[in-house]
Amino acid sequence: MTDQSAAPDATPRPLDHLAAMGAPDALALVDRAGALSFTGLDRAVGALARALDGRGLAKGARVASWLAKTRLASLLPLACARAELVHVPINPLLKRGQVAHILQDSGASLLIAGAGRSGTLEAGDRPADCALLIEDEAGAASLAAQDGLPASAADPDALAAILYTSGSTGRPKGVMLSHANLWLGAVSVAHYLRLTADDRTLAVLPFSFDYGQNQLLSSWAAGACVYPLDYLTARDVIRAVDKHEITTLAGVPPLWVQLAEADWPEATAGRLRRITNSGGRLPVPLVHRLRQLFPAADLYSMYGLTEAFRSTYLDPALIDTHPDSIGGAIPFAEVMLVRPDGGLAATGEPGELVHAGPLVAQGYWQDAERTALRFRPAPVFSKYGGMAVWSGDTAVMDADGLLRFVGRDDEMIKTSGNRVSPTEVEEAAVATGAAAEAVAIGVPDDRLGEAILLVVRGDPAGEGALRDGLKRDLPNFMQPREIRWRADLPRNANGKVDRAGLKAELTS
Template sequence: MDVLPDPTPRPLDHLALIGARDAPALADKAGLLDHGGLDDAVGALAAGLLGRGLRPGDRVASWLPKQRLACLMPLAAARAGLVHVPVNPLLKHGQVAHILADSGARLLIAGRGRADTLGSGDRPDDCALLVEEDEGAALLGHGDHLPPSSADPDALVAILYTSGSTGRPKGVMLSHANLWLGAVGVAHYLGLGADDRTLAVLPLSFDYGQNQLLSTWAAGGCVHPLDYLTARDVVRAVGRHGITTLAGVPPLWIQLAEAEWPVECVAPLRRLTNTGGRMSVPLVRRLRALFPAARLFSMYGLTEAFRSTYLDPALIDEHPESIGREIPFAEVLVVRPDGTVAADGEPGELVHAGPLVAQGYWRDAERTAQRFRPAPAASRHGGTAVWSGDTVVRDAAGLLRFVGRDDEMIKSSGNRISPTEIEEAAIASGAAAEAVALGVPDDRLGQAILLYARPAGAEADADARLTDWFRHNLPNFMQPARVIWRDELPRNANGKLDRTALKAQATEETR
């Protein structure tokens, strides 16, 4: 089916009503669930949750791998009038303890192995525990079934915690409308249909990870959830299930681009989508060569507004560095410090307005006021906007290019330097497979540039190639003062390169 960009939001659990009743909706280790079965399972799980003594508005946290219970929770919590708090299964007990306490969760659903890692005080006294191995089947097979809800689309339905890259994790408050319109909008511009099969490899606690489920169901398609250990696991699953849609973040795409892809695993793919950071130009070229028949979507987003822009795949060969234009239902402006709209070619802050804007940070008025502010006067939507802190440039054709985050910009010898530009130069040299540039204190320069890199070949050769490339392609003030080679670079729970961990390492190594 073609998904039309209908701007009228509905309760989130109504996504279970869209697909043909006998069409596949979820294929997991428990078997195949059609869309009729999806609706039944959502109704049973919603009744089971309320049977645990939860009341509308209560928060329920799930700390689970990508099995059936985890996949159904976003819709079941919505149907029961609860607020879902998905927790990344890669997080450790201290991080989970913070999320449980901060959200005020009344119930934690977790596997026995993860639950056993929680120590005294990690789980609040008023937060009950449900161990999936002991009670999950009964929860899913509850005898009662709740019918589709009549929830207010503006009601709170989920709290997604950020990875905490800039401090303690913040709980982003999302409404039914935020998630419904995000699902419909993505399904529309990706061109998803009922015959599409999405391999869900991103964490379901991640905004786009959850959207893997929601946008596929909005199109009446089928989701194949996968917890993978290696890139080879992803390649095999694509071939085994005839996957048509694959989403990733740049570090995963780098691994997939380095993997061997048999012809039968390449053939079914219709679209590749990227979020969570910009793909380098060499990576774009590599993916286009590997998957010439697949449409490659480069996208930009932030949890506070879900998704802001995407690039039409027809333009990616000519504009591989672009993040495109605003997605359906989004309004994106490039704004000067005085609040006026920047001219073409002039850097400015990306500001996102419209119905995809979240409701703020859970119980954090101070940080909400910093990020969620009145929209610029030029906004057609008005109201509250998300001021991203990201610097972008719009060209004469209306395409946007990401420059960098204000809080990551390096200030050296009076110059403001985008770490992204240095990182992309390192990768373009062919010497580095991945790179992270940081500013470290320097008495003479203010900040010197420190580059962490994973070599693409032999480290000794890589060092010489990189140095030569920088000397010929970057001005002196953008030359790294030091390059530190690592066989692996740290990643956070969402699979992104962990700048916070590298900053901590840099502090130690530059003392």
């Protein structure tokens, strides 16, 4: 249980110890397979860890999972940690080409997936040395070992997970997270959200996101219960909140737009004690609407990035007077605004958001070049020092010491709570054969944060084939809202497509 009267414990522990944070008989997980107490959770984690260990995987081997929010998906983060394996959760919305890249890049020794998803993989997508375990009745039985592994004695600095996130160029890159990163992140969030053992979290976000996985981890750190939900409509979420008497709900802006437009019974809306947002800014009118809709709930506006976890949050008491603020640093995080000359930005002066402290990830998996660009020594005025994440994002601090997000310096597209690499969309467009060249840019959208506008060089008669190919190869959140055809694309002095100029032209 989270003690709000004292500072959170900064001592990192092996991640699988979260299974013992609640009262033995208290509920920890309720899903379609039934209910698990914390005693049951610890036993299930131990049994799954024993089964994984029995497959002969080397310590530190990567275990990839491409799953919906099943019982297995919920247990794997802790079970892999207990077996001293590295968990690589894959977004269930991704398509075969992206999954193939993650399997190859991570060097996964095992892929756990449902029959439907695994059946979409083609020859060569799964490396020859990567075994496949189908999540069906037989697969579940093979993982149901009776004599479970006990709590681990893993080094908190050891690698526990690799979460893949899109980069501004090229394919998704794997962010390396240690036991300490994940443990302290769980403790931090449980503390500032004021989670207690009688809270019930509805987990609607994908477990492949750090924000989504933390729904599990922070709840368990507080001794609270999680209810995983794969939803289709806002109504599904409302029914689950009512049925399970949910107190805590995390979302991204597009989901909050849907939920704000839905018909909430007053009693159901009143069940929520806290709602949280990250993955993009909530428009001020939406903040006001959520405050009206959920008057009994604290609204937490937050900011973060996978490389540095959840960096800031705004005290809910300030949301009405500062609806466009992202607040200040969460426990165990240090957030600084740095001028281009390396100095500390003054109040009202824009600066790059730089993150330091024990929540900073270990870099990108087997990618020293990109690691060196994003992970650099902390500024000399940092209290933590060491390696810091230089985000490329710009913010400004107001007179009250609160941060306001200004913009993203790189070319990432932030849509539906997802970071989308424009290069990945462009490569998929050209691969269809319908586009000679393509440029994907983000344009403002009230519902999505940003929508994808695809500008292509080619014959407009091929738009049907282009859209069909994109729907085949990319998930829904990467589909362009609009496609514009041109005979040629603007170039800069180096002969490259003038992406910045094109974006300025189309968004002005």
